[in-house]
Amino acid sequence: MVAIAYEEIVKAPKALLHDHLDGGLRPATVVELAEAVGHRLPATDPAELGRWFVESADSGSLERYLETFAHTVAVMQTEDALFRVAAECALDLAADGVVYAEVRYAPEQHLEQGLRLEQVVESVLAGFESGAAQAAGAGRPIRIGTLLTAMRHAARSQEIAELSVRYRDHGVVGFDIAGAEAGFPPTRHLDAFEYLQRENSHFTIHAGEAFGLPSIWQAIQWCGADRLGHGVRIVDDITVGEQPVLGRLAAYVRDKRIPLELCPSSNVQTGAAASIAEHPIGLLRDLRFRVTVNTDNRLMSGTSMSREMALLVEAFGYGWAELQWFTINAMKSAFIPFDERLAIINETIKPAYAKLLG
Ligand SMILES: O=c1[nH]cnc2c1ncn2[C@@H]1O[C@H](CO)[C@@H](O)[C@H]1O
Numbered sequence: 073m074v075a076i077a078y079e080e081i082v083k084a085p086k087a088l089l090h091d092h093l094d095g096g097l098r099p100a101t102v103v104e105l106a107e108a109v110g111h112r113l114p115a116t117d118p119a120e121l122g123r124w125f126v127e128s129a130d131s132g133s134l135e136r137y138l139e140t141f142a143h144t145v146a147v148m149q150t151e152d153a154l155f156r157v158a159a160e161c162a163l164d165l166a167a168d169g170v171v172y173a174e175v176r177y178a179p180e181q182h183l184e185q186g187l188r189l190e191q192v193v194e195s196v197l198a199g200f201e202s203g204a205a206q207a208a209g210a211g212r213p214i215r216i217g218t219l220l221t222a223m224r225h226a227a228r229s230q231e232i233a234e235l236s237v238r239y240r241d242h243g244v245v246g247f248d249i250a251g252a253e254a255g256f257p258p259t260r261h262l263d264a265f266e267y268l269q270r271e272n273s274h275f276t277i278h279a280g281e282a283f284g285l286p287s288i289w290q291a292i293q294w295c296g297a298d299r300l301g302h303g304v305r306i307v308d309d310i311t312v313g314e315q316p317v318l319g320r321l322a323a324y325v326r327d328k329r330i331p332l333e334l335c336p337s338s339n340v341q342t343g344a345a346a347s348i349a350e351h352p353i354g355l356l357r358d359l360r361f362r363v364t365v366n367t368d369n370r371l372m373s374g375t376s377m378s379r380e381m382a383l384l385v386e387a388f389g390y391g392w393a394e395l396q397w398f399t400i401n402a403m404k405s406a407f408i409p410f411d412e413r414l415a416i417i418n419e420t421i422k423p424a425y426a427k428l429l430g
């Protein structure tokens with residue numbers, strides 16, 4: 073098989089469903105913003121700080137991985153900072169060849185200096201718009217949808233769910249819950265999910281990352297999640313032998329085409345997978361689950377959408393056919409309207425991969 077050059081992967085259109093705004097800052101921006109507000113960082117040289125994030129997140133535990141976010145959230149407490157971080161996010165994703173992205177963050181974490189929830193949401197939306205406009209001007213069009221996240225350990229999910237509905241015609245395309253998983257089951261936030269279902273809204277739930285099947289089962293069968301954030305532990309319900317055997321939950325997830333937002337590098341860092349080569353994405357793809365490839369936190373993993381794809385190419389020998397399959401899976405699973413998803417698939421993704429596939 074012909075190896076795929078990294079630059080070719082960058083040029084190919086990609087779709088990203090699981091990326092945290094506060095996990096994707098440029099190290100140099102963290103340094104500048106921290107200086108402006110007097111926040112003490114573990115390092116002030118951007119390259120050194122970038123390494124610090126990756127090394128600290130390389131902890132083998134989700135809880136310790138999440139501790140690193142204290143330094144990004146601390147510098148995202150003003151309208152200007154939120155605007156800048158969102159604009160740079162749009163530019164960075166577009167430069168990496170991402171044509172569609174859903175970027176998430178938790179508005180409740182950005183109120184430390186007196187902002188109201190609405191100000192947080194509007195600053196980020198304006199930043200995305202500005203960044204996307206600049207990217208389009210540079211010949212790199214990108215469409216960005218926002219997901220509003222509520223923190224699983226906190227008690228503001230209903231409020232954040234309502235906020236996501238209020239801004240749904242202005243760029244917010246869905247809702248999510250994140251944070252430590254063990255001890256904080258999704259059913260703690262059942263009211264918010266039932267409210268969203270009554271509002272015909274879309275949501276995904278971080279489940280099956282640090283905790284296994286009960287979390288996935290609750291997310292789908294109690295809460296009605298459209299997609300699973302990670303969901304990688306669904307493999308616990310698959311018996312691998314000569315013929316893999318799916319348990320009832322795994323079969324349900326596959327039969328219903330429930331999208332799995334898999335994040336290979338992030339999973340290796342938190343200990344959910346031993347290595348990229350041993351990541352369950354190989355098995356889940358072979359079994360034709362609705363698998364998507366995602367970055368989770370570009371800063372904490374020192375990664376990008378192209379890099380995640382390249383790692384999979386290297387570990388599993390994937391070619392353009394598989395990369396196209398991941399990309400179309402993601403686009404099919406996006407929270408924007410069906411006709412808009414189809415337009416991106418037919419007008420952008422398929423023509424580009426047709427050329428690559430030769
Ligand atoms: O992989 C993850 N699992 C669970 N929570 C996460 C993950 N990555 C980030 N966050 C959490 O989501 C918040 C909002 O973006 C982040 O501040 C972080 O605490």
Ligand SMILES: [Zn+2]
Pocket residue numbers: 090092250278301368
């Ligand atoms: Zn995540």
